[in-house]
Amino acid sequence: METSKDLDLFRRQMAKKHRVTCLSNSDLLKIYHENLPKKSGKGRPSLFALERLLIKRPMRSLSGVVNVSVLTKPYPCPGKCIFCPTQKNIPKSYLAKEPAVQRAILNKFDPYQQVWTRLLSLKETGHPIDKTEIRIIGGTWSYYPKKYQEWFIAECFRACNEFGGRKITNYELRITNLRKEQNKNERAKCRVVSLAVETRPDYINTQEIKWMRELGITKVELGVQTVDDKILNLNQRGHGVQEIIEATRLLKNAGFKVSYQMMPNLYGSTLKKDLAVFKEIFTNPDFKPDFLKIYPLALVKNTQLYNLYQQGKFKPYSEKELTKLLIEIKKIIPRWIRVERIIRDIPSNEIVEGGSKILNLRAMVVTQMNKQGVTCQCIRCREVGARYDPKEKLYLFRENYTASGGQEIFLTFENKEHTKLLGLLRLRLHNQEGGNLLPENSGAIVRELHVFGQMTQITHGGKTSINSNQHKGLGKKLITEAEKIAKKFGYKKIAVISAIGARPYYRKLGYKLQNTYMVKSLN
C-alpha cells in the first residue's frame, strides 16, 4: 500500500466485507489488527504504510484541535463492576491494542514521553499542533494520589512547552513545577486548549473540583453507565443516581464541560429500559450532559457477569437489537450534545457473544440510518468540517434550557438548515455555590467556546486560509453575545473556564485571571 488510491481500495474492500457504506480510520486500523492474517505478505499492507496514509488525511484536525490521549500508570480501581475484566499491566477496561495504550506501554506510562511521541507523529504527518486537547485516560483519575496527579499533569504541560526544542528526559534533573509549566504554556507553540480526565461520580465534591481547577482541568468524563438505582446496584457500581446528579451539578456550576460515559445492555436492563434511560438523561434537568460516549456492554470471560451468563441469567443484545437501539437513541439526541464515541473497547475475539462483537458499530449505525433517511442532530454530526463554504450565510441561534438548577444558554453559528455548525458557546447562569471558586457575584460562566473547521495556526499573526473559518471573529462574536446576555440578566461579572493555553485569547478580550478563571467586569 503506497498511495491514497490503494488506501481507498482497501477501505472499499473492507467496507463491503463488513456490510457498511463507510469505514472510519480507526475502524480500518481495528480491522487491520484483528482480522487480517498475522503474517505479512500479499493482501496485508504494512502497518507503517497504512498509518502514514491514514494520518495524512486531515480528519483529525477538522474539528479545530488535535487530540492527545495520555494514559496513567496501572493502579487499582475502587470499582467492583461485575462486567469489568482485570487485565494485567494495563488500567482496567482498556484494550491493549488501542493506539494510545500501545504508545503508553512503549513509553512506560511516562506522560512526557507519551505527549512528545504523539505530537511528533502528528507533526510529521502535517498536522498543525498549536491547539491541543489533552485527554487523560486510564483508571479513576480522582483515586490516584494527589502528588502523582500533579506530577503527571505538569509533565504533560512540560512536553507541550518543550516540544520542538531539546527533549529533557533525565529523571534526576527534572523537578517539574506545575504552576511554572502552566504559565509557560500560555506562550508555548503547542498550547493546551482543553484538559480532560475521567472519573467516578462519587468522587466529585467541592474539594475535588477546586483541586481539578488548580491542575488546569476543563472537562470531566463521568462514568455514569445508567441512571437507574436498581441496575447500578445489580452491577455493583458502588454509587447511586443521587451521586450522578450531584456531581453533574457541582461540575457545571464550576464551569466544567461534562461528558457521560453510558453503557447499554447492563445486567438487569432491557432494550426498552435502555432507551428510556437515554430519554431521561436528554430531558431530565438533573442530567443533560454536554458530551456523550456510548460503550455498549461487552461480555468477556473472567468476570462475574460471565458466570451469570453461563447460568442463563444474562444474554447480551444481538447485533440487530443493538444497532436498532443505537439508532433510536441517535434519533432523539438534543442539538447541544456531542456524541463523541460509539464504540466497544474490548477486542472482538475476547467478546463471548452479542452485538458488541461488531467491529464497526458506528459505521453500521450510520449506514442503516442513511438507508432509513434519518439523521443525528448532535454537534458532531453537524460540525462543518470540510464542508465549509465561505459564501454560505451564517445565522446566530440561541437555545435556552434548564439543567442542574441553572439556566443553560446554547449559542451557535449555523447555516439556515442547521446542517452545518461553525461555532458554539455554552453560557451557564446560576446562583448556587460553585465550590467557592467563582469570584463574587459571578454566577455567569462560559463553559465552552469552540469554533469548528480546519485548524489554523495561532502564532502566524492572524493569517487565515480561504477554506478555514477559525479566527474570522466567530469566537469573538459568540463571547460578545454571551456578555450581553449575562448583563441583561443582571450579572456584574462573567467568567470563562479557560484552559491554560486559551488564556491569552481572553486577555485580548479584556478578561483577567482570577482564581483559575478568566473574568471580565460587565459594568
Ligand SMILES: [Zn+2]
Ligand atoms: Zn451525531
